[in-house]
Amino acid sequence: MSIPTATRLHAADASVTVLSNTPFVTDWARRYFGSWWNAFEVPAQGVCAGPLVTADIDDNTYAQLLTLVTSCPHDAVTYAKARLLLARDSMGTITGVSPEEGLAYRSEQLGSYVTIAGHTSEALALASARIAREMIRAALLRSGWTLLHASAVVRDDRALLAFGSKGSGKTTTALLLAGRGAQLLANDRVFVKVVGDELRVLPWPSAAAVGLGLLDALGLYDVVRERLQAGEQLHPTQHQDVTDALFAGRREPLWESGGKRERKVQVFPDQFATWFDMELTTGGRAAALLFPRIDPSAVPAVIEGDRALGEDDFMSGATEDRYPDHFGLAPGINGGGDDLARAAVADQLAALPHHQVVLGHDVQANADFLAELAGHL
16 A cells, blocks of 8 residues: 655645655655745644645545546536546535546535545646646635736845737746746736735746747757757657657657647746756746747847736636636635725826837847846846
């Protein structure tokens, strides 16, 4: 019989414990969250208080939950790009089974206790990390945090937030500044909360999606390729076509069929430090906003305009199409924060310096420009 292990995650005043009969699962949680949230091993004996995720290799429990769901009225939904069969009983317990992934979930006590049973350690680790992160998100939103669609770097506790739609240059801006000594806080989204007269920021741990072309432009492509050739791995959600392209030395963008969505390299949070020599940080205070735009022929510069924050700059339930709250982890809470908290954040952000910038394809010039601009904010 396997000896259970446990990892506890902390972010601000929120915490979740991951308990498993498979050390790979709890080791994964410490690796995935440790760089941005405080994740550490705790004694498994006596762990019972929620919030708690129990994730075990357990074929019998999986089979029982599959039978339970399929033998009663249930819905078929999508979760993490996979089909999920979902049922709810009269006590509010939610049971879900993903046959393709070989995972079964059971959420009880308003999402404070989630049990996951699966067949393989990697699938179980991915699922438990996903649920634990959503439980932390729910706790933070309940305590007044809001989730922004932004990248962020920090220097001397001062956070620079970069906003914009896909392809605008948020990730480029953050990685260029992180390569110039700033601490990387967030790649695509960041928690914010008004605390006194400050706007505090927290990271949202996730694998970072970086296109092959951008990876090459930043001078990081060869590092990734050499690490892969040496037997190291990127995040398992990365499409096999991307891995094949890296081994083949392909540097141009790789598109899905139809050309609407780019397939990108999926970088573990800790790989920014271990592979790219970028320092990560666990928080800061918002100091300024950047609104980048990429123009291949442009010389990097501050441009005229009065860009204000809009709905697309705040995360919401509508934008969480990959991980909707099927398990009732945040009942009655908008996916990005409640209206009052968002209004308070919007007011604070509006009072900070705003700069619209244009970046070209000269990476060195972009980095020099952004580093100088950040130094004056």
